[in-house]
Amino acid sequence: MIVLVGFAVLSIISGVAINVAWRTLRAEAKQTQEIETIRTDALARSAVNTVIETANATSGDFFGGASNSISYESEQETIFSAPDKTTLKITLNGTARDYNVTAIVSADTKASSEIRADVLQSGDKYLITWRKIK
Incomplete structure (x- = not known):
């Protein structure tokens, strides 16, 4: 009888331990995916920002003329081959006064981000509208 009670208690404790371990693994997987998404967002924003800075620094020369x-x-x-392969694709459309830049960053971890910035020049000032598409 003591063996049976001991076995029942051990089974309950084991079940609770397995349940806690499973929930911990799921939470860690979700956090890892969120971190990867934040990383791809940052890479996409940096790429778009670099293109905008280059275009604005060279004025119309970047576009082959202002009009x-x-x-x-x-x-x-x-852009990265290890530990996870990460790729970047950039699209640029418009004129020197009104253009948009889109960067798509995707990683082997299935995390991806698509960031777009619309740039409108008014005199010597620029209005930049950021959008997260995906």
Whole structure:
């Protein structure tokens, strides 16, 4: 009888321990996915910001003249190969006074981000509207 009670108590304790371990693993997986999404967001924002700074620093020269229109789409480039392969693709559309830049960053961990910035020039000032598309 003592063995049976001991076995029942051990079974209950084991069940609780397994349940706690399973919930911990699920929480860690969710946190890891959120961290990867934050990382891809930051990479996409940095890429878009770099393109905007370069375009604004060179004025109309970046577009081949102030009134010229540009439509550019980059190839998908690998920016990190380890530990998780991460790729970047940039799209640029518009003129020197009104254009948008979109960056798509995706990682092997299934995390991806698509960030778009619309830039409108008014005199020597720029209005930048940021959007997270995905």
